[in-house]
Amino acid sequence: MAEVHVIGQIMGASGFSESSLFCKWGIHTGAAWKLLSGVREGQTQVDTPQIGDMAYWSHPIDLHFATKGLQGWPRLHFQVWSQDSFGRCQLAGYGFCHVPSSPGTHQLACPTWRPLGSWREQLARAFVGGGPQLLHGDTIYSGADRYRLHTAAGGTVHLEIGLLLRNFDRYGVEC
């Protein structure tokens, strides 16, 4: 079985209009992939930037996969939320990116989007907070049914991901 190590950090997020952000992340893989060690999803702490507008999480990611096929190459997906001083959480953006396929260290910048509702919902979001959210999280990383959505841009999630591959040459895959 070929093995993939994904080791890195979710560095932080920039470009969001809200401060006090946290991120729920997860990794989605195809059926041929098996997670040998590590946690498949998690949530960062809430960060309030004091200097500049980038919220830093430095959240470590360490995953070890074994796979029998290339289909379903891992995808990291994110939900960025903001928390206000009353403890309420509001969605700031959804985003996903594929894990790189060449070994080494990669800097990834993942853009995010959030669903816009009707003009009434947008007005309510501006004053009271809240706003529409996705019912099914898999729309974040899959293309099916996206045509139904009308979205607006959020900020960018920054990652530094290192990739180590093992035994791919035994299966005739060059990387």
Place this chain on the structure above:
Amino acid sequence: MATASPSVFLLMVNGQVESAQFPEYDDLYCKYCFVYGQDWAPTAGLEEGISQITSKSQDVRQALVWNFPIDVTFKSTNPYGWPQIVLSVYGPDVFGNDVVRGYGAVHVPFSPGRHKRTIPMFVPESTSKLQKFTSWFMGRRPEYTDPKVVAQGEGREAQLRTPGHLHALPIVPSIHRLCSPGKVSTLVTASCSFACPAPA
């Protein structure tokens, strides 16, 4: 070779904690330690250290320089649990007590060569204004009893709810958030050599 025996590889890390930028704080020292998985063990060098106390330079750079050496070698059979270096920066507050100014962590680089990393630092903060004032006044800020939690992925959201591990006045169980006050830059040279046991 027909069967693959588990091969041991070594990771040698040389470098230094170079300097820091903390616009609001002065007279800081830093501590480093390594966090690694179960398959890893240090074979040589020091895995923890405390630096000197440094003050900001008088010139326009306002640099806080430690130039503090890091020299450690790990051995492992599995990349899972790749070592992370955890840095904690401490300094005096207005009343002279030693308080934490930031925590940060980064993975040791994967590829051999010279790497410079700038690590953002963050500090736990209470959201209750009363607790913020009392901790400022008494000099007992929320801090981690074990800085190694900074390198872990699980339980970070739990920091928002439980003040259990935090050394703070337990007046109000409050939600702790983290605010980022500064950056530390680290120069790390990593070289990785593979040593496979000879087949019998």
